Amino acid sequence: MAVRTFKRGLRFPSTRKEATEGKPVELTPLPKQVVIPINQHFGAPNKSLVNVGDRVKRGQKIADAAASGPMTVPVHASISGVVKKIEPRTQSNNTEGICVLIEAEGDVEEEFLPSLDPFSCTKEEALARIREAGIIGMGGAGFPCHVKLSPPPNKPIDIIIADGAECEPYLTTDEAVLTEKPNLLILGLIIVMKITGVKKAIIGMEDNKTKLLPMLEREIRLNEKASSIGDIGIGLCRTRYPQGGEKLLITALTGREVPSGGLPMDAGCIVQNVGTLVAIAEAFSLGKPLVDRDLTVSGGACGTPKNIRAPIGILLPDLPPVFMEIEYGKIRKILFGGPMMGNAVPNLNIPVQKNTSGIILMTAAETVAEPEGPCIRCGRCIRNCPIRLSPVIMNMALEAGDLDEAVTAGLMDCIECGSCTYMCPARIKLVQRFRVGKGRLRIRQQARQAAQTAVQPAPAKS
Ligand code: SF4
Ligand code: SF4
Numbered sequence: 001m002a003v004r005t006f007k008r009g010l011r012f013p014s015t016r017k018e019a020t021e022g023k024p025v026e027l028t029p030l031p032k033q034v035v036i037p038i039n040q041h042f043g044a045p046n047k048s049l050v051n052v053g054d055r056v057k058r059g060q061k062i063a064d065a066a067a068s069g070p071m072t073v074p075v076h077a078s079i080s081g082v083v084k085k086i087e088p089r090t091q092s093n094n095t096e097g098i099c100v101l102i103e104a105e106g107d108v109e110e111e112f113l114p115s116l117d118p119f120s121c122t123k124e125e126a127l128a129r130i131r132e133a134g135i136i137g138m139g140g141a142g143f144p145c146h147v148k149l150s151p152p153p154n155k156p157i158d159i160i161i162a163d164g165a166e167c168e169p170y171l172t173t174d175e176a177v178l179t180e181k182p183n184l185l186i187l188g189l190i191i192v193m194k195i196t197g198v199k200k201a202i203i204g205m206e207d208n209k210t211k212l213l214p215m216l217e218r219e220i221r222l223n224e225k226a227s228s229i230g231d232i233g234i235g236l237c238r239t240r241y242p243q244g245g246e247k248l249l250i251t252a253l254t255g256r257e258v259p260s261g262g263l264p265m266d267a268g269c270i271v272q273n274v275g276t277l278v279a280i281a282e283a284f285s286l287g288k289p290l291v292d293r294d295l296t297v298s299g300g301a302c303g304t305p306k307n308i309r310a311p312i313g314i315l316l317p318d319l320p321p322v323f324m325e326i327e328y329g330k331i332r333k334i335l336f337g338g339p340m341m342g343n344a345v346p347n348l349n350i351p352v353q354k355n356t357s358g359i360i361l362m363t364a365a366e367t368v369a370e371p372e373g374p375c376i377r378c379g380r381c382i383r384n385c386p387i388r389l390s391p392v393i394m395n396m397a398l399e400a401g402d403l404d405e406a407v408t409a410g411l412m413d414c415i416e417c418g419s420c421t422y423m424c425p426a427r428i429k430l431v432q433r434f435r436v437g438k439g440r441l442r443i444r445q446q447a448r449q450a451a452q453t454a455v456q457p458a459p460a461k462s
Contacts, residue, residue: 005238019305034313038063043071057111078291078311092336113287133283139273164205165244168338188277199230242417300363301330335360373426381420391420
């Protein structure tokens with residue numbers, strides 16, 4: 001089988017995955033509490049549907065859209081118990097957001113949706129099921145899944161890609177999904193093909209997982225629906241960072257380029273993380289809302305690194321000490337997500353969310369603490385940017401406060417992979433600046449929109 005890839009990017013001397021690679025996913029003990037952010041998606045905000053003192057069942061909807069609109073996704077209780085607090089808490093993106101704190105109490109009771117046959121229901125019923133189950137992209141961005149599966153008519157889709165290219169160091173959750181749930185992954189893929197009417201799908205993964213090929217090929221062969229729905233194949237990519245990025249995976253597997261400022265649908269593709277596809281399969285076969293999350297917990301300050309399945313909202317300190325053997329005194333940096341694209345958070349009392357792929361507890365030896373120096377114009381950031389941008393130019397524009405120049409240099413095409421920062425000999429925090437720059441741009445756009453709305457003439461009175 002041909003192995004494909006993209007130009008530039010990084011090859012890490014060590015991916016640091018060995019601590020959890022090949023380990024089965026272990027179910028966490030039932031925590032005494034969960035803290036569930038009511039807004040975990042990219043879109044219009046939710047409002048709480050419960051009050052302090054309410055008893056809730058696992059799977060019960062506890063928050064949903066404050067206003068109607070397509071970009072909304074509900075949130076569900078991940079354990080049975082009693083709502084003790086509804087208050088703002090720090091979330092994994094370091095912003096404050098309303099969270100529902102549920103304390104475990106009484107017997108575990110479940111309130112799942114009725115199962116639904118994806119092959120006899122209508123497209124509208126299927127999309128409504130995916131929304132009702134609260135499914136968002138679990139690879140990181142948190143985009144509502146039902147919206148991604150409803151591209152506008154002028155964006156025809158002909159390829160679905162299952163993203164199993166887990167290119168971030170330390171993380172091994174997608175590999176665990178491919179190993180342990182291939183039947184659900186393929187069912188999820190078939191459901192997506194049925195909904196979209198697309199006849200071709202590719203499971204994309206890196207060439208460090210070739211041992212999984214025979215098992216995946218057998219699962220595709222054994223699935224009764226697979227051959228009648230279309231063509232499902234496997235695409236191998238070089239183990240290279242950031243191969244799992246949507247745009248780079250599309251290029252590697254199809255030869256197509258997502259245009260500047262565009263989305264995968266502009267290249268005729270929909271990309272779904274393998275964990276998201278499993279969640280879709282479970283939403284139909286079990287009626288299960290997205291209440292659990294598989295994630296990797298690793299890093300030098302974690303005594304027993306593991307792949308775990310945890311209820312959404314769990315706080316790691318609530319687990320029995322012997323479960324993870326966290327060495328708190330050794331922690332220098334806590335990351336939600338991987339070391340390249342994840343967020344550093346101030347403490348471990350941050351809840352696991354639907355898009356938390358890992359928590360990395362790094363020691364001093366694993367972190368770089370060198371101070372930033374001046375740019376030496378070496379061009380290494382340019383040579384390694386997988387999107388072919390000029391990070392040094394974008395950074396100079398941002399330092400000069402020229403947002404428009406930064407946009408012209410490609411700021412909005414930056415996928416925040418961090419390759420430039422990793423390669424910069426002057427240790428300039430390029431990607432962090434680009435994230436801040438994008439935030440400033442969003443604020444400026446909102447201010448301009450608000451100003452335009454304010455000057456709209458009032459309608460004439462009759
Ligand atoms: S400019 Fe953006 S896309 Fe390019 S290497 Fe840096 S972080 Fe990655
Ligand atoms: S890698 Fe760093 S030092 Fe080299 S050109 Fe880019 S910003 Fe400057």
